[in-house]
Amino acid sequence: MPLSSALRPLLAPAGTLRAAINTGNPILARPAGDGGAEGVSVDLARRLADQLGVPLQLCVFDAAGKSVEAVTDERADFGFFAVDPVRGAGIAFSAPYVLIEGSYLVRYDSPLQDNAEVDAPGHRLVVGRGSAYDLHLSREIRHAELLRAPTSPEVVATFLAEQADVAAGVRQQLQSDAAHHPGLRLLPGRFMVIQQALGLPRSRGAEAAQALAAFVEEAKASGFVAQALARHGIEGASVAPPAG
Known part of the structure; x- marks a missing residue:
């Protein structure tokens, strides 16, 4: 048309x-x-x-x-x-x-089992700088510390290098990265x-x-x-x- x-x-x-x-x-x-x-x-x-x-x-x-x-x-x-x-x-x-789901990724041995448990003192959460997740979590996170990877595709690499507690991003991207890094899992559901x-x-x-x-x-x-x-x-x- x-x-x-x-x-x-x-x-x-x-x-x-x-x-x-x-x-x-x-x-x-x-x-x-x-x-x-x-x-x-x-x-x-x-x-x-x-x-x-x-x-x-x-x-x-x-x-x-x-x-x-x-x-x-x-x-x-x-x-x-x-x-x-x-x-x-x-x-x-x-x-x-x-519409796209945003998810959290953690290590298999992480005590975290639910999205609501992420925002707690002492937790470090990695997100892509300037991404929709960064903007959303910058407003919503009250207790956890946000760490910013240079781009969204670098979130999991930064998460591993910094030995952080949680990675946040597009569910499909996190699933793909988890398949290449044994020992990682997604929390059930979505945070946004x-x-x-x-x-x-x-x-x-x-x-x-x-x-x-x-x-x-x-x-x-x-x-x-x-x-x-x-x-x-x-x-x-x-x-x-x-x-x-």
Whole structure:
């Protein structure tokens, strides 16, 4: 469904749609062999560029914080982010298109058995710097100490190197890392559900934000998001319900 050509100056003012892609979240994107990226968010970026009738440029970052900065500073036209009020200061979000679980990982011999036990004095909790988990836990954790890995994919390595008590992140990433490091286990359940949305600089105005939001709703309703999740073999993430 082509978008109005009147939206091109708002969504792609340079004539090319610049999409900030975060490969630190393997559910949504991962590095490609050519130095680019592939995944659900890349598929959505291509769909938006096609509907606008403009070329697509991928701006690939290895951490969520870097992607947020690129869009906030208008070095990219839009990006794919977990909705968070801190990021919302400079970014206008659509409704979510995907929901992802956040989990905790510990050693097999850890006494921790439940998510509610993590926030206690003396516990050290590792999280990816600038990630949605970092932002959420920075507000919610009252007693445990937060340690920050440079990026989300480095959380488990930092957890092991620092001999910390808990690692926090995307369930699928933690499961993958645990498979390569015997002696680790995930706590049951989840400590948060992350709402993944599209976002653009607030300076682009209400009309641009509304157009991006409408694009997301159409991508969900048409089955495109569900098909992209299936095409890339993604498990543990679900299509978000319609806005409202």
